[in-house]
Amino acid sequence: MLVIDNLTAEIDGKTILKGLTLTVNAGEVHAIMGPNGAGKSTLSYVLAGRAGYEVTGGSVTFRGEDLLAKAPHERAAAGLFLGLQYPVEIPGVSNLLFLRTALNAQRTLRGEAEASGAEFMKLAKAAAEKLGLPFDMMKRAVNQGFSGGEKKRNEMVQMHILQPFMAVLDETDSGLDIDALRVVSDGINGMRGPDRATLLITHYQRLLDYVVPDHIHVLMDGRIVHSGGAELAHKLEAEGYSAIAA
Amino acid sequence: MSALPTRKDEAWRYSDLAAVARHWPVAVEPVVVPAGETHADIVRATDEGIRHLAISIGAGGAYRMTILDSGRAYGRIALDVTLHDGADFQLGAILIGHGAQTIELVTTVRHVGPNSSSRQIVRAVAGGTATTSYLGQVAVAREGQKTDASQSFKAILLNRGATANAKPELEIFADDVKCAHGAAIGEIDNNALFYMTSRGVPPAQARALLTRAFLSDALEGLDEATTETLDAEITALLETAA
Numbered sequence: 001m002l003v004i005d006n007l008t009a010e011i012d013g014k015t016i017l018k019g020l021t022l023t024v025n026a027g028e029v030h031a032i033m034g035p036n037g038a039g040k041s042t043l044s045y046v047l048a049g050r051a052g053y054e055v056t057g058g059s060v061t062f063r064g065e066d067l068l069a070k071a072p073h074e075r076a077a078a079g080l081f082l083g084l085q086y087p088v089e090i091p092g093v094s095n096l097l098f099l100r101t102a103l104n105a106q107r108t109l110r111g112e113a114e115a116s117g118a119e120f121m122k123l124a125k126a127a128a129e130k131l132g133l134p135f136d137m138m139k140r141a142v143n144q145g146f147s148g149g150e151k152k153r154n155e156m157v158q159m160h161i162l163q164p165f166m167a168v169l170d171e172t173d174s175g176l177d178i179d180a181l182r183v184v185s186d187g188i189n190g191m192r193g194p195d196r197a198t199l200l201i202t203h204y205q206r207l208l209d210y211v212v213p214d215h216i217h218v219l220m221d222g223r224i225v226h227s228g229g230a231e232l233a234h235k236l237e238a239e240g241y242s243a244i245a246a
Numbered sequence: 247m248s249a250l251p252t253r254k255d256e257a258w259r260y261s262d263l264a265a266v267a268r269h270w271p272v273a274v275e276p277v278v279v280p281a282g283e284t285h286a287d288i289v290r291a292t293d294e295g296i297r298h299l300a301i302s303i304g305a306g307g308a309y310r311m312t313i314l315d316s317g318r319a320y321g322r323i324a325l326d327v328t329l330h331d332g333a334d335f336q337l338g339a340i341l342i343g344h345g346a347q348t349i350e351l352v353t354t355v356r357h358v359g360p361n362s363s364s365r366q367i368v369r370a371v372a373g374g375t376a377t378t379s380y381l382g383q384v385a386v387a388r389e390g391q392k393t394d395a396s397q398s399f400k401a402i403l404l405n406r407g408a409t410a411n412a413k414p415e416l417e418i419f420a421d422d423v424k425c426a427h428g429a430a431i432g433e434i435d436n437n438a439l440f441y442m443t444s445r446g447v448p449p450a451q452a453r454a455l456l457t458r459a460f461l462s463d464a465l466e467g468l469d470e471a472t473t474e475t476l477d478a479e480i481t482a483l484l485e486t487a488a
């Protein structure tokens with residue numbers, strides 16, 4: 001699904017990713033953990049193609065294609081979804097308009113027929129209900145005035161409507177109350193399947209108790225320094241990152 | 247209004263004076279809203295030139311004006327508004343400048359009676375080397391107690407070569423009044439742009455959507471059908487501007 005090979009990237013002339021290698025196969029859930037400033041969000045931005053993040057070496061292959069050669073909207077249409085650590089507010093653009101525009105833009109780019117108004121509303125209603133986001137919030141401007149937890153739920157609603165092959169979820173669990181964590185975890189688990197994959201970026205073992213990953217990686221100073229199974233989360237929780245790195 | 251204006255005239259400082267000369271002198275068009283009546287107009291300014299409207303709103307009258315200004319090399323709209331006792335004036339103006347256009351909106355709102363109110367919302371987008379300007383003067387006479395006046399100007403520049411000018415001017419002779427004004431000139435929010443493209447929206451479409459959302463402040467309070475019509479016109483204008 002996703003093959004990252006010896007990736008190096010910089011921002012404002014500062015090298016953040018320093019030879020990162022990681023393979024995620026279809027059907028798998030991987031988790032990345034690591035200290036603040038290690039480069040986790042940078043990795044997610046580089047994968048999504050955010051302007052300002054310059055790839056200086058290595059390669060990323062997504063479903064057999066060169067991901068880095070594509071523009072951000074083409075990456076989305078190819079089936080990559082980034083759940084942001086800090087979802088953006090867009091005044092004046094309703095959630096529904098935003099999502100319908102996004103869904104249909106993706107479909108057009110893939111050569112598929114656009115969703116009709118009725119078809120889209122059905123998808124939106126089902127996704128909002130599943131993620132426990134009141135439908136009224138779908139009519140409001142994107143993330144404007146949403147609480148931290150509501151913004152994260154909204155990211156998951158978007159994921160469910162867009163149905164990506166691969167989701168990179170950057171701290172989707174941060175800022176969620178206990179019930180919301182459950183709902184969001186169910187939402188992530190609901191997307192699991194033989195054709196899909198998920199990359200969870202998290203600081204907390206709690207999420208990984210609900211969404212049990214196949215592999216956990218430790219990212220420190222721009223590299224994957226250690227990998228293991230689901231049990232690694234508990235070990236990290238008990239011993240901290242420095243013990244692992246040593 | 248007989249002598250050709252010069253750069254020294256405050257109200258003309260951002261103008262294209264060569265173009266002004268071609269359209270001089272300007273005939274003043276009167277607009278009268280009788281006392282107690284409510285009127286609304288949409289002004290679509292697409293022809294080259296200058297329009298000068300003298301608007302008088304009688305006691306207790308209300309006037310809502312929506313301006314869509316674009317599509318010409320030089321365009322200037324001047325509004326001279328007089329508000330009597332308890333009259334209300336609402337302006338929502340959208341200025342879209344592209345190429346080498348100069349688009350100007352100059353308003354003078356005179357609160358001559360007590361308890362009158364005015365609200366001006368002006369949104370501008372400028373691309374290419376276009377210049378969009380809003381000069382808004384609010385004058386409150388001694389008799390204009392309890393005046394409530396506001397003006398808000400925001401502009402988005404799509405290119406480095408584009409310009410937006412804002413010049414609010416308050417002249418207040420009454421002591422019990424509320425006057426608010428704000429001006430902001432910026433660019434399209436890059437975070438929002440990234441967010442949209444990361445969800446699959448092509449950048450040009452994302453920009454258009456963000457710009458339209460920004461401009462829509464000026465349409466606030468209009469009925470749904472009117473808003474939809476204007477939205478479609480704005481979308482078309484933005485496509486030409488892109």
Ligand SMILES: Nc1ncnc2c1ncn2[C@@H]1O[C@H](COP(=O)(O)OP(=O)(O)OP(=O)(O)O)[C@@H](O)[C@H]1O
Pocket residue numbers: 011012014016034035036037038039040041042043085
């Ligand atoms: N514009 C920038 N210029 C220089 N350095 C930057 C810039 N943006 C981010 N960085 C640095 O890049 C490093 C990696 O940041 P990143 O956001 O990827 O960390 P992270 O692993 O996601 O951390 P956290 O767990 O706190 O979310 C940090 O040291 C950060 O200060």
Ligand SMILES: [Mg+2]
Pocket residue numbers: 040041042085170
């Ligand atoms: Mg981060």
